[in-house]
Structures are given as C-alpha cells and as structure tokens.
Amino acid sequence: MGVLLLRSLQEGFAYAVLAMGVYITFRILNTPDLTADGSFCLGMAVSVTVTVAGHPLLGLLLAVVAGAAAGLVTGLLQTKVGIHPILAGILTMTGLYSVNLFLTGGKSNVSAALAETLFQQWEEALGLTANQSKTLLPLFACAALGTVLSVYFKTRQGLAIRATGDNEDMVRSSSVNADVYKCLGLALGNACVALSGGLVGQSLSFFDAGYGSGMVVIGLASVIIGETIAGRRSVTAGLFSAILGSVVYRMFIALALKVELFPSYGLKLVSALIVALALSLPALKQWLGLRKIKRRERD
Amino acid sequence: MLTLEKVKKTFYPGTPNEKRALNGVSLHLEPGEFVTVIGSNGAGKSTLFNAIGGSFWLDSGSIHLDGKNITAWKDYRRAFDIGRVFQDTLKGTAPHMTLEENLALAYTRKAKKSLFAVSRRDREYFRSLLRQLDLGLEDRLKAQVGQLSGGQRQAVSLLMCTIAEPKLLLLDEHTAALDPATAEKVLRITVDLVAAGHITTMMITHDIQAALSIGSRTIMMDDGQIILDISGKEREEMTVEGLLACYSEASKKKLANDRMLLR
Numbered sequence: 001m002g003v004l005l006l007r008s009l010q011e012g013f014a015y016a017v018l019a020m021g022v023y024i025t026f027r028i029l030n031t032p033d034l035t036a037d038g039s040f041c042l043g044m045a046v047s048v049t050v051t052v053a054g055h056p057l058l059g060l061l062l063a064v065v066a067g068a069a070a071g072l073v074t075g076l077l078q079t080k081v082g083i084h085p086i087l088a089g090i091l092t093m094t095g096l097y098s099v100n101l102f103l104t105g106g107k108s109n110v111s112a113a114l115a116e117t118l119f120q121q122w123e124e125a126l127g128l129t130a131n132q133s134k135t136l137l138p139l140f141a142c143a144a145l146g147t148v149l150s151v152y153f154k155t156r157q158g159l160a161i162r163a164t165g166d167n168e169d170m171v172r173s174s175s176v177n178a179d180v181y182k183c184l185g186l187a188l189g190n191a192c193v194a195l196s197g198g199l200v201g202q203s204l205s206f207f208d209a210g211y212g213s214g215m216v217v218i219g220l221a222s223v224i225i226g227e228t229i230a231g232r233r234s235v236t237a238g239l240f241s242a243i244l245g246s247v248v249y250r251m252f253i254a255l256a257l258k259v260e261l262f263p264s265y266g267l268k269l270v271s272a273l274i275v276a277l278a279l280s281l282p283a284l285k286q287w288l289g290l291r292k293i294k295r296r297e298r299d
Numbered sequence: 300m301l302t303l304e305k306v307k308k309t310f311y312p313g314t315p316n317e318k319r320a321l322n323g324v325s326l327h328l329e330p331g332e333f334v335t336v337i338g339s340n341g342a343g344k345s346t347l348f349n350a351i352g353g354s355f356w357l358d359s360g361s362i363h364l365d366g367k368n369i370t371a372w373k374d375y376r377r378a379f380d381i382g383r384v385f386q387d388t389l390k391g392t393a394p395h396m397t398l399e400e401n402l403a404l405a406y407t408r409k410a411k412k413s414l415f416a417v418s419r420r421d422r423e424y425f426r427s428l429l430r431q432l433d434l435g436l437e438d439r440l441k442a443q444v445g446q447l448s449g450g451q452r453q454a455v456s457l458l459m460c461t462i463a464e465p466k467l468l469l470l471d472e473h474t475a476a477l478d479p480a481t482a483e484k485v486l487r488i489t490v491d492l493v494a495a496g497h498i499t500t501m502m503i504t505h506d507i508q509a510a511l512s513i514g515s516r517t518i519m520m521d522d523g524q525i526i527l528d529i530s531g532k533e534r535e536e537m538t539v540e541g542l543l544a545c546y547s548e549a550s551k552k553k554l555a556n557d558r559m560l561l562r
Contacts, residue, residue, distance in 0.1 A: 156407055159396075159416040163404050166393035170401075173352075173391070174459070175378035175408040 006131060008254045012247030013138035014199045015218065017145060019226070019242040021067075021192030022219030027238060028153070029185040030165035031078070034089030034216055038096030039070040039190040041212030043197030045100040048112050048207040056118040060198045067194020068187040070096060075183030100209055108209035117202040138199055142243050145192065150236040161185040162235065193219070214268045221271050222246035224278040249274075300499045301328040301467055306350055306360035320346040322523035323360070328467075328499055333514030336503045339546065343523040344503045348469045351501075353377045365466050379408055382460025382498075384453065384473040391456030394445030398436065398455065399425055401444050405459035428458055432488055450481035454488055461492045468493065470502040486513070507539045517542075521549040 018040060025033035043063035050059030070092055077088035104110050122133040152158045163171045164181040171178040193215065201207055223238075226245025230237060257264055308321040320343050328334060336344050349355060351362060353374035361370045369377050384391055392401050402425045403416040410421065422440065429437040432454050436447075444452060453473060460468060470489065474482035490513060493500050504510050510517050517534055519527035519542070527545055529537055 154416060155414050156403075156416045159400055159404055160407070163393045163396060163400075166395050167390075169390055170393050170459075171404070172375045173378045173383050174405045175375055175463070176404065177373075177375050 004254050004258060005251070006135065008250040009247060010131075010134045010138065010203070012250040013135065013142050013243070014203060015196060015222065015250065016142040016243040016246035017138070017199060018193050018196035018215060018219045019222035019246040020142065020145060020149065020239055021189045021196065022216065023223045023238055023242045024149075024189035024192065025071075025186060026220060027223065028162055028165050028235060029182065029189070031085045031182070031186070032089070033071075033074060033186060033189065034086060035070055035074045035092045035096075035186070035190050036089075036193045036216045036219060037212045037214065038093035038100075039067045039193045039212075040197035040200075040215040041100050041207075041209065042066050042070055042096050042103075043194030044201035044207050044211060045103045045110075045209075046194070047198030048110050048201045048205075049103055051112045051117055051202055052110065052115045054115065056116065056121060056202060059202070060118065060195065063194045063198030064191045067197075068191040070194070071187035071190030072183055074190070075179075075186040078186075079179035079182055097209065100207075104207060104209075110207040112202065112205040112207075115205075117205060119203060134203055138203070141195070141199060145195070146239045146243060149188075149239055153235045157181075157184070161188075214271060217268070217271045217275055218249070221274045221278075222249045224275060225249050228278065300330040300332070300365055301326070301351070302363040303327075303351070304361045304363075306347075306362065307358045308346065308350060308355065309358055319523050321350060321357075324523070324525055326518070326525065328501070330499055331497050332516055333493060333500045334502070334516045334518060335510040335514045336501055336518055336520065337505070337507065337510045337542070338520035339549065342520040342549075344520050345471055346523070347520065348383070348471050348501070348503065351377075351467070352381055352383055352469060379463075380466040381469060382463070382465035382467070383469045384456045384460055384471065386472040386475045388449040388452045388456070388476055391459060392444045392452055395443060397441050398429075398444055398447075399440040401455065402428075402459060402462060406462050409463045428462065431491075432458065434484075448481075450477050450485055453477060453485050457485070457489060457492060461496055461498065464496060465498060468498045468500040470500065472503050472505065475505065507542050511537060511539065511542070519545055519549075 018036070022036060025031060025036070043066065046063040046066045047056075047059040050056070050062055074088050074092045077083045077091060078085050083091070101108065119130070119133045119137055122128060122137055123130060126133070128136065153162060160171065160176050160181045161184060163176075164178045164185065168178045171181070197212065222245040223242050224245065225248050226241030226243070227238070229244060229248065230241035232238070253267060253270070256262060256270070262270060303324055303326040306321050306324045310316075310318045310320055322343075324343075324347060336347070338344050350357060353369070353372060353376075357370060361368060363369065364377070364380060393404070396404075399417050399422060403421060406421065407416075425440060426437045429440075434451055434454055436451060436455070439447075444455065447455065457473070473489070474485050477485060486509065489502075492498075500514070502514065511534065516528070516530035517537070518525050526549060
C-alpha cells in the first residue's frame, strides 16, 4: 500500500506539470489545444537524447524551449492562417511525431539507462534514495512552476492572456493584439507539457515515440478532478488544484489496477470515460431536472 | 478629427445575397463634436461603425483619424484611439475577471509601464472613476464582472472606453438592451463622460427624441448613404415629426424600389 501511494505521488507530481499546461490552454485560454500529445513526446525526446549526451539539466531546459516552439506553431496556425483551433493542434501534433523521430535519429525507442539523469544527480548531491529523488524533484518542479505561473498571471502580460481566453473582442477593443497573447498562452502551456514529458522521460530513463498519445485527456482529467475537489475559483487555485487532481488521478488509477478493476491497457479508456463523464454532468443535471418537471406536470 | 471619404463596402459581391452596405459615405467630424446617428434597420449605421473600427477592409474610400490615414490599420491598432460600446452588454467586458482586472486591461494602452496589472495607485484611480458613476461599484472592485447587472456592465464598458482618453467614441445603440430607467442613467453617464473628456462621439440610437436633444449634430442614414445631416439652427428647429417624415420618405422610396423589382 505504501509503495502504491509513493508511486502515485511520484507520477502525480511529474504529470501535474502536464496538467498545469493543459489548464493554461483549456481553461485560461479557453481553446481546445491538441498539441499536447505531440509536445509531451517532444519534451521526452529532447530530454532523453540530451541526457544520453551527458547533460540532463540542459535536456530539461531544451525540452521547455522545444515545447514553447511547438505551442507557438499551433498559435501561428490558429491566428495568422486562421485554421480551426482543433485542426491546428492536430496538424502540429502529427508533424511533431516525425520531428521527434528526427531528434532520436529515427529510433522509436531510446534508452537512457546507462546515462546519468537529473534524478541520479540529485541522489548524489543531496544523499537521497532513488524513490526520494523521484518524488522530490517532480514535487519541486510543480510547486515552483505553480508559484511562478500564479504570479505571472497577475502581471500585465498574464492578465492579457486571461482576458484573451475570456473575451477576445474586449481585448482587441482595448487595443491589445489578442493574436500575440493567444500564441504566448499556447507556447506557455506547451512548454509546461514538454517539461512534464522531459521529467517523465528522465524518470523512466527512456523515450518512446508513442508515449504521448492520450496526454491531452490525462491532463484534462487531472484538471477536472482537481476542480471537482477544490471548486473553480481563481487562476492560482486552478493551477494548484490541477496538481492535486493529477495526484488523485494517479491514486485512483493505481488502486484500480491493484484490485484489478481493469487491465493496464484499459487506462486510456478509463481516462476518456472520466473526462466524458465529468463534462456531461451539466447536461445530466438538466436532464434530471426536466424529468422531475415532466413527472410533476403529469400528476 | 474624423474624415471618411467615399467609403464603399459591398458584402457577398457577385452572389444573390449581394448587399451594398456602404454606398459612398463621406463624413467629416470636428474635434469635440457629438453626432447622433439614426436610420431604419439595415440602413448601414452599424456597418459604418464597423468600417471606422476596422472590423473589415473597405472596397474603396479612405478613413482619416486626427490627420492619420487609418484605412489599412488593423482593428486593435485603431482601438488605441477609438473606443466602442455595443448593444450587447456582454461584449465590452470579460465576465470571469474582476472589475479591477477589466479596468486594468482597458487602461493598459495608456498606463505607465508596470509588471503587475493592478497597482495600488491604479486601484485608487479606478475607485475614484467608479465613484463618479454613482452605481455603488467603487466597493466591488474584486467582484467578477459577470455578476454585475446589464446596466452596470454597460456603464463599466463605457468607463473602460473612456479611461484611455480615446479620440473617438462609437456608441452602437448601447442603451437599447436596458430597461428605460437604467437606459436613462447610462445615457446620463455617457453625456457626462463625453463632456468631461471632450471626446468626439458618434452615437447610434432609435430614440428620435434623444437623437435631437443629445449632442450637437444628427445624421440620418438610408440604404448605405447619409441622407440627412443637420446641425446648429436647422437641428434646433427640427422636430420629431419632421425626422419621422424623413424616415417614411426613405422607406417609401425603398418600397417603390422593391415594387420595381417585383415587376
């Protein structure tokens, strides 16, 4: 049971960074961004290949830069060319699959088992066990990121990004170029997603070209679970409840796998069902309300 | 201040839905002028505002604001000097952001550069502006704008436009969605804000009485053209009945045209 909890925390924190990225694009920017599947894997590819070359920290930083670039591409496709947000994300995501393989020299699997990762550097520097570093590093990453982002969204730039997601017309009529802030938000979101991919890649010491599929849904599930527990309030609360949601999501999955509720390959279906169910709650409530009225009027 | 020269715009050209929305509109506004714009539905009033605001590119003609040719400027660039308030009270504000955040965003274009969006000095400034509205909003800076009433939101939209000291204010039936008492109040706030800032203003309205009593000049549009432009003594002597007669004359002409088409 203790191992189960520890694993959930480790994965929960690492994927919390992903959840925050998804929170930025889906909730703050209010745009359905499907780039995440590709940018997660991009972060993984960059992080792992640079780690193999001997620079794990640089690998994470470059993963962030690469993720931001991927988000920017989606943003430009949306704003400058006017492609529908969903399709723009799909185009970038599809293109990234090849980009990731370019990065690894065409190999769909790369192992970093022989290289020293940032986790191992932390173990040596701070005298930690492998389990401790795998918990503390992601915890540090998501706590620091959550704090920095919370502050950022109170700055003029951050405010403009939030306003762009809330009422784009109002932003334009305030003489603010909404396109710029849409791109900025998408770059920021995907930088987070890629950082998460980078962390997960180094934690597992491998890259797999297909590992990113379903990340949008996993991130969204975490965001929604977090909001269900903590409510929808401010951006700061939203960012931190995404971390909470990510941990709870991992615990739920770990428990379900433990009692063999479903086989491990059922994971993505369950994630999809969680999101679909959570998003259909308002419609469900309305349907129940209508049924009540119908019954009352019949009597 | 504002000069429009032979502005033309046709929507859906070359299709059965072809609509000549602006048919060679020329107009010149002096600084500080307050023009009320009237005309029946589909006359081209809102299209005229959209043309000035930059919602679409003109087919021909040009627009100058304060000596600068803004014909090829994008909408957000024009918004630096042009404030707009619409009939839809949801259009001018971000509902999920607080009142002070909305004002801060509107103020961004003219505020001193700063890292954080809302400084203590700004907050005091916003509070003093809101106090002038006399709607009790000065104590609700942290409230989400979506929780305000339509009238309050419209007053806030107005404030967000004027906070940046625009050269031109475009009001597109901005009181039409409000109840009579609230509309009256918002209209009074409008007149006060415009007078305080000496802002050149154009206001579309369907209230003929208001069109004549507010501002310094009245224009009437029909079929994408300005068919009446009165100010000074001529406007003072104009009556509601007189303007209504112009309306029906315009619509009679339209009916005749339709009949011609049917034949």
